Amino acid sequence: MKEDYIQQVQLPSGVVHVYAGPELFKAxxxxxxxxxxxxxxxxxxxxMSYTPDVHVGVGTCIGxxxxxxxLNGYVSPSIVGSDIGCGMRVHTTNLHKDELKDVKLRRKLVKTIEKYLPVEDHARGHFSDIRLxxxxxxxxxxxxxxxxxxxxTPRKATSLTHVESSKFTLDENALNRFPDHVWHRSHRQLGTLGNGNHFAEIQSIEIAEKNREVAEAWGLFDGQVVVMIHSGSRAWGGSVSQYCSSDMxxxxxxxxxxxxxxxxxFAPLDHPEALNYVNLMYSALNYAVVNRHLIAYAIREAGKNVFGSKFEMTTLYDLMHNYAWEEEHEGQSYFVHRKGATRSLPAGHPGNPxxxxxxxxxxxxxxxxxxxSYIMVGAPGGKANFHxxxxxxxxxxxxxxxKRLITLNEFASSMRVGTNDEIVVNHRSLESILDxxxxxxxxxxxxxxxxVGAGLAEVVAKCKPMAAVKGAK
Structure with missing residues (x-):
C-alpha cells in the first residue's frame, strides 16, 4: 500500500515527511x-521531507x-550543499549493447575517453578557449x-532544450568578490569530472513495459547504449560556499x-547577503550544467574516435540535485531547496521543457x-512532495x-572482474576506488x-553498467 512508503515523523520543532519503505525507514x-x-x-x-536515500550530511542530510x-522565505547554503548544481546528465547513442560485448572494445573505449576527458584531480580541462x-x-x-x-541541425538540436535550465539569470556584480585565483582554478577545471562519487558511465537500457510508450517517445529502445554523467560545479561552487559561509x-x-x-x-531571502548568495549560487548552477555538457562533448569525441563518424550522442536530459530556486505550486510561489533530491515533474506540468x-x-x-541506475518519470502523486x-x-x-570492512575481492566480484561481462573501470587498481x-x-x-510505492514517480528504463570512468584523487 502507498501508506507503507510514507511516514510523517513528529519532532519537537515540526513534522518531517519521510518517503521510504519499512526496511529503509527502520534503518x-x-x-x-x-x-x-x-x-x-x-x-x-x-x-520538509526526506527521500529514501537520506543520509547524514553537513548541517543538513543529503536527501x-x-x-x-x-515572500517571507529563507535561503540556506546548508540545504543546497557545497557542490552547488551537482547533478545528472544522460545522452542516448545509436549503439546497441551487442556492439560493446567484447570486453577489449570496452577497455579501448575507456582508454580513449581518458584521452579526451581529464580525470586526475588537478588536471587541466581541454577548453582554454572558453571564457569563464x-x-x-x-x-x-x-x-x-x-x-x-x-x-x-535545429530540428534535432537538444543541447539547449533538453535540460532543466540552460541559463540562470543573476546580478553579475556579485561575481566581483572572487579573487583571480578562484577564476583561474575554475577555468582550468571546466570539463573535468572531479573525484568522489562523480563518474561517467557507459550503460545499456532495459525498458519498463508499463512505460514503453513514454520510452519510445523519448527515443529509447531495449539494449540501447547510453552515457550517464554525474558531476557538479567543481572549484567554482566550492568557492561560493566558502566565501558565503562567513557572511551567513x-x-x-x-x-x-x-x-x-x-x-x-541560513538567512532571510530579502537580506543583502542572502541575495548575494543566491546570485552566486545561480552562477555555480550555470557552471555545473556547462561542466556536464563539456564532459559529454569530450565523450562524444572519444566515441567518434572509436566507432567512426556515424556515432551519435544526443542529450536526453540534464538536471540538478543540489540547488534552491523559485517554483510555482498550485498557483503559489515557493522557494524550494533540494539537497541530494531530484525534481521529477509528471506529464502536463507546465514546468516541463x-x-x-x-x-x-x-x-x-x-x-x-x-x-x-534508473531513468524515471514523475507521477501525479509527486505533488504532495513538491515533485x-x-x-x-x-x-x-x-x-x-x-575501506576497513569491504575486501578487494568483494569489490572485484561486484564488478564481475575477469568475466566477459566485466564492468570496465579506468582505474588500474580497484583499491584506489574501494570507498x-x-x-x-x-x-x-x-x-x-x-x-514508486509512494506514488512519486515511475520507472521508464533500467540502466545496466558496462564501463565506468572515475576521477582520480
Whole structure:
C-alpha cells in the first residue's frame, strides 16, 4: 500500500515527511532526525521531507527537500550543499549493447575517453578557449558554437532544450568578490569530472513495459547504449560556499538566528547577503550544467574516435540535485531547496521543457558502481512532495569504514572482474576506488521501490553498467 512508503515523523520543532519503505525507514539513524529537528527551526518553513536515500550530511542530510513561501522565505547554503548544481546528465547513442560485448572494445573505449576527458584531480580541462565569465553568467548560451555539436541541425538540436535550465539569470556584480585565483582554478577545471562519487558511465537500457510508450517517445529502445554523467560545479561552487559561509554566520549573529548545529547556515531571502548568495549560487548552477555538457562533448569525441563518424550522442536530459530556486505550486510561489533530491515533474506540468510537456521529463537516478541506475518519470502523486524524488542510492558507510570492512575481492566480484561481462573501470587498481564500491551504498532497488510505492514517480528504463570512468584523487 502507498501508506507503507510514507511516514510523517513528529519532532519537537515540526513534522518531517519521510518517503521510504519499512526496511529503509527502520534503518535510519537517530542523527538523521536530529538534523531534521534543527532544520525545522529555521523560521517560516512550510514543508520538509526526506527521500529514501537520506543520509547524514553537513548541517543538513543529503536527501532533503525544504520549502518556504518566496515572500517571507529563507535561503540556506546548508540545504543546497557545497557542490552547488551537482547533478545528472544522460545522452542516448545509436549503439546497441551487442556492439560493446567484447570486453577489449570496452577497455579501448575507456582508454580513449581518458584521452579526451581529464580525470586526475588537478588536471587541466581541454577548453582554454572558453571564457569563464560567459559560462557563469550565460550558462550553456555562453559556449562558443563549436561546442554545441547539434546546433547546425535545429530540428534535432537538444543541447539547449533538453535540460532543466540552460541559463540562470543573476546580478553579475556579485561575481566581483572572487579573487583571480578562484577564476583561474575554475577555468582550468571546466570539463573535468572531479573525484568522489562523480563518474561517467557507459550503460545499456532495459525498458519498463508499463512505460514503453513514454520510452519510445523519448527515443529509447531495449539494449540501447547510453552515457550517464554525474558531476557538479567543481572549484567554482566550492568557492561560493566558502566565501558565503562567513557572511551567513555574521547575518545569523546580528539577527539572533541559530540552532543547536553551528554548521546549519541560513538567512532571510530579502537580506543583502542572502541575495548575494543566491546570485552566486545561480552562477555555480550555470557552471555545473556547462561542466556536464563539456564532459559529454569530450565523450562524444572519444566515441567518434572509436566507432567512426556515424556515432551519435544526443542529450536526453540534464538536471540538478543540489540547488534552491523559485517554483510555482498550485498557483503559489515557493522557494524550494533540494539537497541530494531530484525534481521529477509528471506529464502536463507546465514546468516541463516543451519537448517533455506531454510525457513529463526524464528523472535520472544513478545507482552505485556495479549496480543499476534508473531513468524515471514523475507521477501525479509527486505533488504532495513538491515533485521531489531521490538522487541516488545514498551512502550507508563512510569512506573510511568501507575501506576497513569491504575486501578487494568483494569489490572485484561486484564488478564481475575477469568475466566477459566485466564492468570496465579506468582505474588500474580497484583499491584506489574501494570507498566507492557498491557495498558503501544502500540497495538502489529498494530506493526505487520506495519512490514508486509512494506514488512519486515511475520507472521508464533500467540502466545496466558496462564501463565506468572515475576521477582520480
Amino acid at each position: 535510519l539513524e537517530y542523527q538523521v532526525f536530529q538534523m531534521a529537528n534543527n532544520n525545522l527551526q529555521i523560521p517560516n518553513q512550510v514543508y 532533503t527537500t525544504a520549502v518556504w513561501n518566496t 565569465e560567459h559560462i557563469v553568467t550565460k550558462g550553456l548560451h555562453g559556449l562558443p558554437k563549436k561546442y554545441i555539436p547539434d546546433g547546425y 554566520l555574521k547575518v545569523m549573529r546580528m539577527n539572533g538566528l541559530g540552532t543547536a548545529d553551528p554548521k546549519l547556515l 516543451q519537448a517533455y510537456l506531454n510525457t513529463g521529463h526524464p528523472a535520472l537516478i544513478p545507482g552505485s558502481m556495479g549496480t543499476a 521531489s524524488i531521490c538522487h541516488g542510492a545514498g551512502r550507508i558507510r563512510s569512506r573510511s569504514a568501507t 566507492e564500491s557498491p557495498q558503501a551504498y544502500k540497495d538502489v532497488d529498494q530506493i526505487i521501490e520506495s519512490v
